[in-house]
Amino acid sequence: MDFSLTEEQTMLKDSVNRFLGKNFSFEQRRKMLADRQPMSTQLWQGLAELGVLGVPFSPEDGGYGGGGVETMLVMEALGCNLTLEPYLATVVLAGGCVARGAADWQKKILLPKIIDGSMILAFAHSEPNARFDLGHVGTRATRDGNNFVLEGEKTLVLHGSVADKFIVSARTAGDPGDARGVTLFIVEADEENLGGQEYPLFEGTRALDLQLAGVKVGPESVVGTLDQAMPLIDTVLDRAMAALCAEAVGIMDALHATTVDYLKTRQQFGQPIGRFQALQHRAVDMLVQLEQARSMALLAASKVDSSDVSERRRVVAAAKEMTGRAGRYVGQQAIQLHGGMGMTDELNVSHYFKRLTAIDVLFGNAASQRTRFATMKESGATAQMKPPRKSWVKI
Amino acid sequence: MDLNYTKEETAFRGEVREFIRGHLPGDLSRKVLEHKRLGKEDYVRWQKILFEKGWLAAGWPVEYGGTGWSAIQRFIFEDESAAAGAPRLTPFGLHMVGPVIIAFGTDHQKKQYLPRILSSEDWWCQGYSEPGSGSDLASLKTRAERKGDKYIVNGQKTWNTHGQWADMCFCLVRTSSEGKKQDGISFLLIDMHSPGITVRPIITLEGEHEVNEIWFENVEVPVQNLVGDENRGWTCAKFLLSHERTGIAGVGASKRELHYLKHIATQEQEGGKPLMEDPLFRDRVAKVEIDLMALEITCLRVASADRDGKAPGPEASILKIKGTEIQQELTELMMDAVGPYALPHLPMAWGDHWIGAHVGPDYAAPLAARYFNYRKTTIYGGSNEIQRNIIAQMVLGL
Ligand SMILES: Cc1cc2nc3c(=O)[nH]c(=O)nc-3n(C[C@H](O)[C@H](O)[C@H](O)COP(=O)(O)OP(=O)(O)OC[C@H]3O[C@@H](n4cnc5c(N)ncnc54)[C@H](O)[C@@H]3O)c2cc1C
Numbered sequence: 078m079d080f081s082l083t084e085e086q087t088m089l090k091d092s093v094n095r096f097l098g099k100n101f102s103f104e105q106r107r108k109m110l111a112d113r114q115p116m117s118t119q120l121w122q123g124l125a126e127l128g129v130l131g132v133p134f135s136p137e138d139g140g141y142g143g144g145g146v147e148t149m150l151v152m153e154a155l156g157c158n159l160t161l162e163p164y165l166a167t168v169v170l171a172g173g174c175v176a177r178g179a180a181d182w183q184k185k186i187l188l189p190k191i192i193d194g195s196m197i198l199a200f201a202h203s204e205p206n207a208r209f210d211l212g213h214v215g216t217r218a219t220r221d222g223n224n225f226v227l228e229g230e231k232t233l234v235l236h237g238s239v240a241d242k243f244i245v246s247a248r249t250a251g252d253p254g255d256a257r258g259v260t261l262f263i264v265e266a267d268e269e270n271l272g273g274q275e276y277p278l279f280e281g282t283r284a285l286d287l288q289l290a291g292v293k294v295g296p297e298s299v300v301g302t303l304d305q306a307m308p309l310i311d312t313v314l315d316r317a318m319a320a321l322c323a324e325a326v327g328i329m330d331a332l333h334a335t336t337v338d339y340l341k342t343r344q345q346f347g348q349p350i351g352r353f354q355a356l357q358h359r360a361v362d363m364l365v366q367l368e369q370a371r372s373m374a375l376l377a378a379s380k381v382d383s384s385d386v387s388e389r390r391r392v393v394a395a396a397k398e399m400t401g402r403a404g405r406y407v408g409q410q411a412i413q414l415h416g417g418m419g420m421t422d423e424l425n426v427s428h429y430f431k432r433l434t435a436i437d438v439l440f441g442n443a444a445s446q447r448t449r450f451a452t453m454k455e456s457g458a459t460a461q462m463k464p465p466r467k468s469w470v471k472i
Numbered sequence: 473m474d475l476n477y478t479k480e481e482t483a484f485r486g487e488v489r490e491f492i493r494g495h496l497p498g499d500l501s502r503k504v505l506e507h508k509r510l511g512k513e514d515y516v517r518w519q520k521i522l523f524e525k526g527w528l529a530a531g532w533p534v535e536y537g538g539t540g541w542s543a544i545q546r547f548i549f550e551d552e553s554a555a556a557g558a559p560r561l562t563p564f565g566l567h568m569v570g571p572v573i574i575a576f577g578t579d580h581q582k583k584q585y586l587p588r589i590l591s592s593e594d595w596w597c598q599g600y601s602e603p604g605s606g607s608d609l610a611s612l613k614t615r616a617e618r619k620g621d622k623y624i625v626n627g628q629k630t631w632n633t634h635g636q637w638a639d640m641c642f643c644l645v646r647t648s649s650e651g652k653k654q655d656g657i658s659f660l661l662i663d664m665h666s667p668g669i670t671v672r673p674i675i676t677l678e679g680e681h682e683v684n685e686i687w688f689e690n691v692e693v694p695v696q697n698l699v700g701d702e703n704r705g706w707t708c709a710k711f712l713l714s715h716e717r718t719g720i721a722g723v724g725a726s727k728r729e730l731h732y733l734k735h736i737a738t739q740e741q742e743g744g745k746p747l748m749e750d751p752l753f754r755d756r757v758a759k760v761e762i763d764l765m766a767l768e769i770t771c772l773r774v775a776s777a778d779r780d781g782k783a784p785g786p787e788a789s790i791l792k793i794k795g796t797e798i799q800q801e802l803t804e805l806m807m808d809a810v811g812p813y814a815l816p817h818l819p820m821a822w823g824d825h826w827i828g829a830h831v832g833p834d835y836a837a838p839l840a841a842r843y844f845n846y847r848k849t850t851i852y853g854g855s856n857e858i859q860r861n862i863i864a865q866m867v868l869g870l
Contacts, residue, residue, distance in 0.1 A: 079475075080776050212817065351864075361868070365790045448758075450758050452754075
């Protein structure tokens with residue numbers, strides 16, 4: 078049992094934080110939002126040069142060879158700096174599909190470009206009627222000789238409008254809810270019969286709804302094994318959720334610190350409002366939630382690479398639940414404790430709050446994660462104890 | 473970072489499990505698992521078994537009969553003990569006054585008391601609270617006046633857990649009323665068999681006798697029973713509060729109770745289906761289970777900082793608050809799980825010799841009582857409001 082970071086990990090964390098502190102600011106974020114800019118090419122290039130975009134990829138693929146913990150460190154930093162970059166979409170989601178599913182020759186083409194920042198990928202998986210069912214794929218890929226024709230709709234494709242390519246999940250067999258029969262395809266953004274509309278999420282991330290109206294792709298665009306993409310998608314989504322938990326912890330950390338500072342400086346009734354016990358206790362409860370969420374983000378980061386799939390899924394669902402719930406609490410209290418200032422767009426508090434709210438919703442909010450968690454099978458280790466037998470006694 | 477147990481830690485867990493399997497009497501663990509009433513002899517029985525093995529005072533230095541285990545090992549030990557249904561170790565000697573004597577006591581006190589704590593010869597109780605001094609403990613009034621080589625103690629303590637069984641009491645008493653109220657307090661070890669001491673039971677809401685009032689009327693206490701300096705008792709009291717941080721969260725016992733809860737909720741039927749399949753109930757169980765998973769990791773973070781000789785981070789301060797909230801939630805869920813069968817009040821059925829009939833399933837009888845009794849957890853040991861005050865001031869600097 079070891080919670081300490083290695084020297085390399087500490088360096089990674091420090092260098093990302095230092096870079097973002099120097100090259101990105103809250104004012105820039107607000108300007109990007111006003112200009113409807115999905116990302117900053119300059120910042121992305123900077124992250125690439127720092128090696129951050131290669132963090133989760135293996136050294137053979139030209140990456141840094143990091144695991145869940147390294148991704149966590151990057152995501153925490155991206156979160157507390159309120160960046161808008163497509164790290165989740167390109168590196169964790171689409172990049173994850175490529176790194177864990179694609180053939181070597183595909184990796185050779187794609188990964189170096191992801192890592193050097195010259196190619197943006199987006200993951201087109203969610204569908205209009207799926208709600209939080211991550212296994213729901215209705216988009217069809219019908220065979221046409223050697224080729225496939227893709228037909229269907231994808232929604233909430235994060236950073237889709239800046240993507241050069243999409244990784245699209247589509248059904249090559251079975252019905253929308255089936256675990257089998259899903260295949261991943263690489264689809265060029267400039268493909269014919271591919272349409273869409275771009276919109277912002279409430280916190281500013283830009284997303285795309287995609288219409289695939291008979292998009293023709295060749296057999297070389299298939300990622301991984303035909304019909305068998307679901308386990309791969311699950312793995313990648315678990316990593317994405319663990320990454321989001323880390324981002325949320327980075328945000329909650331910043332938000333809690335900001336709020337405690339505000340309690341010490343804002344004066345009312347002739348004293349700092351932090352003197353009021355009602356507010357002190359709220360600040361402590363925020364800390365309780367934050368530390369509990371941090372524990373789960375750590376656990377998730379350390380288990381996403383685990384070969385025990387059921388344990389991995391259980392831990393990730395629990396972590397996503399905990400951070401979602403904690404995020405709501407910490408965010409709501411941060412606004413409340415800032416009073417009217419918390420309501421303004423001018424202060425980063427509202428931006429943090431909205432991002433936390435979005436993180437909760439992405440890939441299933443706390444309530445849906447609880448359901449997922451509760452209906453999962455426990456792996457052997459946790460179900461070791463034998464309960465006493467029940468015996469009815471008749472009177 | 474590696475949140476898996478190391479080979480050594482896993483081997484240690486195996487060794488602990490093996491020992492407990494071989495030595496924890498079945499009738500004793502059954503009582504614990506089924507929430508039966510435990511008597512002094514039950515606690516002492518298990519403590520003697522552990523003492524013989526040398527595993528009783530896990531947190532003490534080896535030279536005083538401790539184990540020398542790391543905080544992670546202690547966590548594992550607690551986890552295994554709780555899972556197997558071992559009675560909890562009475563904290564007053566082992567986790568409270570023992571470490572205080574080790575840190576502040578004289579050689580004579582160490583020789584006199586530590587071995588008797590280990591052998592369970594002395595049962596200790598804690599004499600801090602008074603009718604007028606609860607959260608504001610430093611306002612306490614029980615007086616100790618020095619007369620030659622004795623203190624004469626007069627006053628009243630209250631809420632003394634298991635004081636009815638106690639041979640010794642560690643007390644905070646006022647030895648001076650000058651200066652700051654914290655500065656006139658001393659830490660005294662009082663023989664409960666001394667003349668002038670009266671112990672009266674307080675029956676708590678579930679109907680049990682767990683706590684007591686203690687009256688002191690001209691009780692003579694030898695001066696050599698003073699721990700630390702006169703008027704410096706507050707230092708001992710504060711030291712005691714900071715000791716054994718991870719134990720306070722009760723993670724191991726809560727894991728056991730969660731397991732039991734799921735067992736009950738699988739047996740109980742509603743609308744022809746196990747209660748565990750009811751989405752609302754299942755949701756509440758999932759929530760507390762996730763909270764507990766998180767708290768376990770939080771505890772391990774604290775334990776590993778301790779093992780590595782690092783100062784505890786802010787996470788250490790949340791253990792009591794979150795741990796007790798979870799304990800209470802579990803007792804509430806268990807009571808809710810049996811529905812109307814929470815209602816019958818059958819205190820006889822909580823005893824171990826009960827062979828009479830149950831109303832409803834046998835596991836139902838003690839559940840409401842436990843729910844009532846566990847309201848104490850957010851009150852004692854520094855109420856959760858006081859914990860929040862302390863964190864706000866000491867950790868957040870408010
Ligand atoms: C079952 C049980 C066993 C116990 N065992 C022992 C024992 O063995 N030895 C011993 O010495 N004591 C023991 N205690 C006593 C326990 O430590 C006290 O009950 C506790 O310190 C609270 O004091 P009080 O009961 O006087 O409540 P009060 O201090 O009167 O508190 C009443 C309420 O006011 C709140 N409150 C008080 N001050 C503040 C503040 N500044 N800010 C916000 N809220 C505040 C409290 O949180 C509580 O909710 C036990 C108590 C119980 C219930």
